[in-house]
Amino acid sequence: MRETDLVDKIRRLAGRSPLVRGIGDDCAILWPRANEDLVFTSDFALEGRHFTLKTHTAADIGHLALARSLSDIAAMGAEPVFCLVSLAMPPNFAVQRFFKALDGEIGQHKVTLAGGDLARFDKVLVDVICCGRVPRGKAMLRSAAKIGDRIYVTGKLGKPAHRPNPRIAAGLVLRRLGVVAAMDLSDGLSLDLARLCRESKVGAELASIPIARGASLDQALNRGEDYELLFTAPPKLKIPPSLASAIGVITRSKNIRLDGRPLASKGFDHFA
Amino acid sequence: MRETDLVDKIRRLAGRSPLVRGIGDDCAILWPRANEDLVFTSDFALEGRHFTLKTHTAADIGHLALARSLSDIAAMGAEPVFCLVSLAMPPNFAVQRFFKALDGEIGQHKVTLAGGDLARFDKVLVDVICCGRVPRGKAMLRSAAKIGDRIYVTGKLGKPAHRPNPRIAAGLVLRRLGVVAAMDLSDGLSLDLARLCRESKVGAELASIPIARGASLDQALNRGEDYELLFTAPPKLKIPPSLASAIGVITRSKNIRLDGRPLASKGFDHFA
Numbered sequence: 001m002r003e004t005d006l007v008d009k010i011r012r013l014a015g016r017s018p019l020v021r022g023i024g025d026d027c028a029i030l031w032p033r034a035n036e037d038l039v040f041t042s043d044f045a046l047e048g049r050h051f052t053l054k055t056h057t058a059a060d061i062g063h064l065a066l067a068r069s070l071s072d073i074a075a076m077g078a079e080p081v082f083c084l085v086s087l088a089m090p091p092n093f094a095v096q097r098f099f100k101a102l103d104g105e106i107g108q109h110k111v112t113l114a115g116g117d118l119a120r121f122d123k124v125l126v127d128v129i130c131c132g133r134v135p136r137g138k139a140m141l142r143s144a145a146k147i148g149d150r151i152y153v154t155g156k157l158g159k160p161a162h163r164p165n166p167r168i169a170a171g172l173v174l175r176r177l178g179v180v181a182a183m184d185l186s187d188g189l190s191l192d193l194a195r196l197c198r199e200s201k202v203g204a205e206l207a208s209i210p211i212a213r214g215a216s217l218d219q220a221l222n223r224g225e226d227y228e229l230l231f232t233a234p235p236k237l238k239i240p241p242s243l244a245s246a247i248g249v250i251t252r253s254k255n256i257r258l259d260g261r262p263l264a265s266k267g268f269d270h271f272a
Numbered sequence: 273m274r275e276t277d278l279v280d281k282i283r284r285l286a287g288r289s290p291l292v293r294g295i296g297d298d299c300a301i302l303w304p305r306a307n308e309d310l311v312f313t314s315d316f317a318l319e320g321r322h323f324t325l326k327t328h329t330a331a332d333i334g335h336l337a338l339a340r341s342l343s344d345i346a347a348m349g350a351e352p353v354f355c356l357v358s359l360a361m362p363p364n365f366a367v368q369r370f371f372k373a374l375d376g377e378i379g380q381h382k383v384t385l386a387g388g389d390l391a392r393f394d395k396v397l398v399d400v401i402c403c404g405r406v407p408r409g410k411a412m413l414r415s416a417a418k419i420g421d422r423i424y425v426t427g428k429l430g431k432p433a434h435r436p437n438p439r440i441a442a443g444l445v446l447r448r449l450g451v452v453a454a455m456d457l458s459d460g461l462s463l464d465l466a467r468l469c470r471e472s473k474v475g476a477e478l479a480s481i482p483i484a485r486g487a488s489l490d491q492a493l494n495r496g497e498d499y500e501l502l503f504t505a506p507p508k509l510k511i512p513p514s515l516a517s518a519i520g521v522i523t524r525s526k527n528i529r530l531d532g533r534p535l536a537s538k539g540f541d542h543f544a
Binding site for chain 2: 024027029030049050115132136183
């Protein structure tokens, strides 16, 4: 297949959006609305690092690559708007299944596929860029946790789903409830909580961790790939237990402790 | 070096922008201005496809990767706003030289480095996403060429620069002059002109091609990597000869011809 033929197929998948003018030009064009901020993230999904062709089909890879970016959009309390998908792959890669899976998830989350880049390579490399929107000044931030806030996570930790489901709906609900401090859990609670505390210049005292069935406490703390939301909120803000579990409290001391003992950040450091 | 240490170094390079809140959260945040459109592009620069470690230093790669995306921003007549840089690399890659070169070019074009992704990989892979801004409805498009328009290119073709210089300034001048149809030349004039004609549903008759010193006509037509601007304008719009060379005219017939003979699209198809 020639590049123009593939671009035509992708363009037909991409459909039309009132917000975005997309594929076929040098750039995608977005008409921003008044009084909203836009948020942007890009996430690699690389063969041999984030998946292998033994464990993931082309459709799984399409799903995973988009889910990783959408999880960051969810963490800001934003509504997804569009994505750019850069894909490099060998000639035998099932590219149409990849885009079909991506399209299914795109439709579910009402994202527009607005462009990207295509290249030949001997491994499968994906970089997905997502743009989301949020009312001006309302994005949830890692840096907004305050001393005395309760700490929460959505879902149960330690057992990654083969096809993770980004918590877009939960992020929107939390932001509308008034939550201002959040991030997504991609590298393990112990490391990600340390990042949130570092950005907010605070510490944390954890008491109880919701562990997925069949996972250990160590996996819940350190395994990563949960794609749940970690957030904090002042005690007066009532968080429905159906939405998230309370796991601890933000402290002035910058240490992170679990049941009174120091908790090492053993999650997934991409460079360690 | 741990990932957090590298992120800190990159964050210090990134500086501050009145428009963008950047590195250290799940997403970059942009405050759009009223009455402007935003344009987005992403471009791979992959080891073995777009460069090799024999021909390009880490600094060259940083320069090239950003230039490829900025060239797309230039083609829209847009002003660059921010970029996200996703970089995968082996442990021995001179990552600080890469970001220093990127930073030099970022400063020159007043772009903010707003985030991206980092990963380990056995080859060097870069995906640069650029956002630009343009007054509402004024982006130059591939689809806006009209029958009777004159066709122009900036610069001379066929001899790629080792460090290409994206035509941001020329793009802004052209858009302000009233040019509405443009694209950048990355895959060779013969293929890129065919793409512009296809999007605009027109053809072209070429008469004279500005050939770089030391290059052949074949290279000027088909070699690619020129990163010049290809654009069209009605005859009444005066284009200063210092800015661009007239090379032909847009025709109703959808063929592309040079000196009366059909011109094959032999530029760089990424999949052929």
